[in-house]
Each structure stands twice: as structure tokens, then as C-alpha cells.
Amino acid sequence: MVIEQCGVCLDTFDTYSSLPCGHGFCEGCTLRLARCPFCRTPCRAHAGSEPGSEPDFDLIQSEHVRVMVRAAYRVLNEHQLWDRLRNVEPSRETGFAFSQDPDILSIMRLIMDDPHYTGHSGASIGQTMQMMYLVARRGFAVLIHYLEYD
DSSP states (O other), rough: OOOBOOOOOBBOOOEEEEEETEEEEEEEHHOOOSBBBOOOOOOOOOSSSSSOOOOOOOOOOOOOHHHHHHHHHHHHHHHTTTHHHHHHOBBBBBTTOOOOHHHHHHHHHHHHHHHTTOOOHHHHHHHHHHHHHHHHHHHHHHHHHHOOOO
């Protein structure tokens, strides 16, 4: 059995809460944070309020990837899908691109239906989902590091 522990107060989670960067802590700590202690991304003022500043998407050098990530990030925030994405498991063989998991397919459909999303193929949505999965699990700063070495 895996016990989730808050990285701020070190208590076990009563209620898990995600920050705009994708990192998560107990709800009590996220209400008090001005910035994520892991990646320093500004946090929303309190639960239920508008999200704080978005990550700096301009750090992504490829314009095509930047537009896809920005659109996917917006969709995941708008539909509050970060926890759902964090809990799916991509296929070991194909990642997200050919998944038959209903949760993965519904998230992919929402992203592809967004008018700002410019992916053109299964490979594009697969890459976008992999990047958003990374953000959901480890935060936006890890995505920038990943893209620098990709």
C-alpha cells in the first residue's frame, strides 16, 4: 500500500490538491503557499479561485511544441483533469498514442478538440500527452529540463 505524504507538512494526505504547475500537496498546505516549493511557480491564492500565473511557455523553444503544450495545459486546467491524468498509466509499448484506456482517450479528445491545439497526428497527441503526464507527475520545470535533452 502506497501512502501519499505531503512534501510540505509531511502529514499523510487527507485531501490532495494540485498547484497550477502540477505538483501536489495536502489541501491545507496549498492554501498557504505563495509559490510551489519544488519549482517556484506562483500558486493560486486559495482553492476555488482563478489559477495563478501560467508557467512561462516561452521557455519551450519549438513553437509547434509550445502551442500544443499551452493548449493542453489550458484544457487540463479548465476541465480540472490533472489528478485524473496523474493516475493513468500509459502503455509500456506505445505510450499514449495508441491507448485504449477510456480515461486517456477522453483526455486526448478534449485536447484535440481545443481550437488552439495544433497537433496533426497520433504522434503529436501522443507527445503532448507524454509531456502533460510529466507535468502532472513532476511539475512544469521538469518538462523544460526534459525538452532541453530531447
